[in-house]
């Protein structure tokens with residue numbers, strides 16, 4: 001990580017910029033600012049890049065390229081949206097072919113405002129990105145070292161911002177299975193903190209934490225004697241360690257205390273978790289088409305009431 005901090009490799013992509021912000025990115029590299037003297041390297045290969053600088057708003061063509069570049073970058077990686085268009089769609093956001101800023105298709109870590117963003121602001125954004133990169137690298141090390149020290153418990157309302165951020169990261173790969181780009185049809189793509197807080201009072205929410213950082217969450221509610229289990233999310237650095245399974249078990253126990261007679265979980269039709277659910281005696285009961293690329297498969301199993 002020391003090497004990366006001293007010499008971060010950057011890949012720059014113009015999503016649909018008017019070229020104003022691109023010129024400012026280039027100005028950072030030319031003799032006026034000359035960030036290469038500080039060790040910053042501009043690379044054309046995503047597999048060598050640590051920081052992804054994107055200028056311009058997202059349209060259908062650039063959406064695919066942005067996701068391709070992002071997918072090829074090794075972890076940990078940081079995305080920087082440069083300029084108002086990349087942050088929010090800017091003056092182009094109402095155009096028929098613009099889906100919004102960069103965060104409408106991939107997770108963004110640093111936003112640099114400005115039309116055009118000034119070179120000083122871009123350099124400052126790269127310095128901020130290095131801080132984010134360092135934190136992600138520390139998280140990777142910490143989660144790997146302390147994966148056997150996961151603490152489970154009920155989530156509180158104050159945990160919701162962390163849970164929302166976790167869900168967006170955890171469901172990114174799932175969304176890619178169904179076309180990605182922010183419009184695969186998964187509820188997490190449009191979930192906001194306001195809607196999550198509104199849902200919280202009618203839901204039971206559980207979490208998994210490592211050293212106080214939330215790395216897993218799931219929530220559920222009971223309606224018409226059916227306990228619905230939703231949004232089972234595990235941080236990508238901690239997947240494959242049984243955290244999702246334990247969260248489902250904890251949620252099932254919590255929901256059993258109510259009037260539930262069966263549990264229900266829905267999965268996207270391309271999910272690989274269906275076989276695991278069937279091992280847990282869940283049975284597929286129906287399929288519902290959501291979008292041309294996504295269908296929900298519903299799994300149910302009967303509750304076994306607790307013995308008192």
Ligand code: SF4
Pocket residue numbers: 016017018019020021022055056083084085086090091114115116117
């Ligand atoms: S923020 Fe301004 S300068 Fe940058 S791409 Fe958009 S319109 Fe052009």
